[in-house]
Amino acid sequence: MAGVRLEHVYKRYPGSDVASVKDFNLDIKDKEFLVLVGPSGCGKSTTLRMIAGLEEITEGKLYIGDRLVNDVAPKDRDIAMVFQSYALYPHMNVYQNMAFGLKLRKFKKSEIDKRVREAAKILDIEHLLDRKPKALSGGQRQRVALGRAIVREPQVFLMDEPLSNLDAKLRTQMRAEISKLAKRLETTVIYVTHDQIEAMTMGDRIVVMKDGVIQQADTPETLYNHPINMFVAGFIGSPSMNFIKGGLYERDGAVHFKADGLDIVLTEGKASIIREKGYVNKEVILGVRPEDFHDEPIFMDASPNSIVSALAEVVENLGHEKNVYLAGLGTDTVIARLDGRSDVKEGANVKLAIDMNKIHIFDPETELNVFEN
Amino acid sequence: MELSWRSKLESLLGASIVTERIPAGGADIEWLNDAGGQGGTIKSGSRVTMPDGTIRLIVSADGEKVEYVDLAPGDLSGREELLLEWLLSELARADNADGGPGRGPNREMRRLGEWIQEQISAGRIKAAVPEDLNAGGRLDSERIPFLLLADHATTANDAELEKLLQAYLESDVLLVPLREQEWLILASDALLRDEGGVEEMPEELLEGIARGMHDMLASEWLGENHIAVAHPIEPASAVVETVFLLRETVALGRRFHQGDMVHLPWNIHLERLLSSIPEEQRLRFIEQTASRSDLLLEPEIVTTLETFFAMNCNVSDTAKKLFIHRNTLLYRLDKLKQDTGLDVRLFRDAVLVKLLLLLYKVTKRKP
Secondary structure (H helix, E strand, O other), X not given: OOOEEEEEEEEOOOOOOOOOEEEEXXXXXXXXXXXXXXOOOOOHHHHHHHHHXXXXXXXXXXXXXXXXXXXXXXXXXXXXXXXXXXXOOOOOOHHHHHHHHHHHOOOOHHHHHHHHHHHHHHHOOHHHOOOOHHHOOHHHHHHHHHHHHHOOOOOEXXXXXXXXXXXXXXXXXXXXXXXXXXXXXXXXXXEEEOOHHHHHXXXXXXXXXXXXXXXXXXXXXXXXXXXXXXXXXXXXXXXXXXXXXXXXXXXXXXXXXXXXXXXXXXXXXXXXXXXXXXXXXXXXXXXXXXXXXEOOHHHHHHOHHHEEEEEEEEEEEOOOEEEEEEEOOOOOOEEEEEEOOOOOOOOOEEEEEEOHHHOEEEOOOOOEEOOOO | OOOOXXXXXXXXXXXXXXXXXXXXXXXXXXXXXXXXXOOOOOOOOOEEEOOOOOEEEEEEEXXXXXXXEEEOOOOOOHHHHHHHHHHHHHHHHHHHHHHOOOOHHHHHHHHHHHHHHHHHHOOOOOOOOOHHXXXXXXXXXXXXXXXXXXXXXXXXXXXHHHHHHHHHHOOOEEEEEOOOOEEXXXXXHHHHOOOOOOOOOHHHHHHHHHHHHHHHHHHHOOOOXXXXXXXXXXXXXXXXXXXXXXXXXXXXXXXXXXXXOEEOHHHOHHHXXXXXXXXXXXXXXXXXXXXXXXXXXXXXXXXXHHHHHHOXXXXXXXXXXXOOOHHHXXXXXXXXXXXXXXXXXXXXXXXXXXXXXXXXXXXXXXX
């Protein structure tokens, strides 16, 4: 197994002025499960394809282990890829599909057999080894594609949206299975997805990308609780973070955030950062995650300075929780995620308290998080 | 049209490469060997001064025939002659590396490739393969044709590629080099004959084999590549026409479906038709069809519509495929209807939007 290091990597396509990947610097540790996430066109797949050797690196250096591999062919990089399409070889059975890469590398028959059967056992597809791909379900095919990669025992696994062709239920199941598998194999995995839930649930570390640039690379917890800018804050989390435009002002020694329909007081810890950075009397954007709105009486009593009133336009009852679409807080609809036992009614005015320890303030020009920069 | 190195050489020297069949052990070959073989036999790059003073550069030579270029004395400087001799010997070495010493079939395939090129250049797409290029009759049986284009400059030789393909296709494979980075692969049609199991349409199976081949070559060979596949043909009579079709398929596929690496002729009928419409008319169609057709450039809308069409305009299946709520999809479609005047749930409008989406990919619009 090995780590992967990218140093100042750029990708420019011929005829395009704009680089698809810009100054990408990242040190992926041995045995790390790293997820590249971002909207389509952000450069995540291009980055993975450069690591795989399917795209040439325009500028910069790529190391797998200690070896500079910029000019090494994909087959010689000691990596295994699982693509979105996971195109199995339709004229071969499952066993032959899994054995193919080893056969090409002239492994002994006994070794091939051992590895294929071990991988099949791990993936619970031993009973399918004689079947052709067309006789398999989507999930079984996905497992065979993983098996084809596993038997190679590569230094690094590269996976490009491997679950996107599966239905929602199977996707959730395979997500957990791939995570378990990575831990069991103790291998380095670089995984590309546009799905932030996949990223949050699978990655030891997540790299959020936009327009070919790394926005933030950190653990799921840090990305969620300490997003560095509005993009990361809005991308990670579902429903996404609410943004409310307003201004900060100081009265009686307290820093307030004021916008249409709300006037709330910042905690002293956050207020001192605001003062220190000179944001008092400036326009800012408030960021509140849906779950940081509360209607429990005990919370309301303890937070009299952060109570807001709004119209509950729509209430989505998900059983264990309720998503409430609120009008009257700033200009856009705000979503609050309340406990399933909440008695909030559609069309009613509701009073909610915001957890002020968890709010974020963003600079409207730079979109950076004032508390994290 | 890209020329083979032989054609390029002829064009640079302003002289033709002459092919002469020489009976083994004949007086002519003995004379050439004595004059240019430097103690052995003549080979690529050998230089022979003919009795009339003409410089004869040997392009290739085997036991049966010799290919050469005759140059008048003084046509080239001494240094140019040396350079040419070296170049020819290097090309011969590369040829041997491709086919291995004495490997007739690969050299035959190279000649077949050059012949196909010539026919396409001359517009003779219905031409039948001459008997001497028929690979011992192997082009008479039905074969599945694949066209392979490598994206990166390749350093591996044809022999390595042929081995990989033989391992993958588990059958006799004819690998015909065409242009630089482009090969025609003729595989046995036995691949389509399945012994029992689940029935599969030939198109599905051909697509599956092509997709598997793409992934296999991407990871086991030299990286990204494009592949097109057609129904089985009898190469002796249809190889030129098929190469023409597959090239057109790849070109249209790359143009209309960027990001897709496997291209299928039976999937691009509409694209072929649209690409034949003049630019001006395409532009007029776009301008006249939708009131705000620029909305069809938004990635979310494009993905939604492409999935909607791929799911045969079924709302529930599309929502499932996109992992969104059915109502979210309906909201998007309603918004599109409101903004463009086109409701893709109606067949007439769906056709127009499908055409617009395709035309956007190949039409330069006014900013």
